[in-house]
Amino acid sequence: MKTKTLIELITLSSSLYVLARDTHLIDNIGDWADIKTKDINGLVSESVLDEDGNELPVMAKLKLKADHLKEELESKIEEAVSKVYKKINIAHLDDIKALQDKLEKADATIALLEARLNKLELKS
Numbered sequence: 001m002k003t004k005t006l007i008e009l010i011t012l013s014s015s016l017y018v019l020a021r022d023t024h025l026i027d028n029i030g031d032w033a034d035i036k037t038k039d040i041n042g043l044v045s046e047s048v049l050d051e052d053g054n055e056l057p058v059m060a061k062l063k064l065k066a067d068h069l070k071e072e073l074e075s076k077i078e079e080a081v082s083k084v085y086k087k088i089n090i091a092h093l094d095d096i097k098a099l100q101d102k103l104e105k106a107d108a109t110i111a112l113l114e115a116r117l118n119k120l121e122l123k124s
Helices: 002-045 058-123
Strands: none
Touching: none
């Protein structure tokens, strides 16, 4: 009997945990929806005029805001890509410098070997 009661309590506590977690998620989604609703309401209530001085319809306002967000996103992506490119470019410069150092060492070794070969030819 005690084992059955213990299993029931564990099951009940796990069920309560799952419900609490789901409730927390639903609360977070609700808060996010409230914030976004306020943003959209602010955008719709904002007065935006076209070239003729007439107020734009709601869909035109939304399209205008979407275009603005698209430009902002493109600029952020461009900044991120340029940072990555600079890092890659620096890496390439480091590789080139390392290869130049190896080439100089190889040239010095070849010159030393040529000098030794000339010395051996003179002895014979």
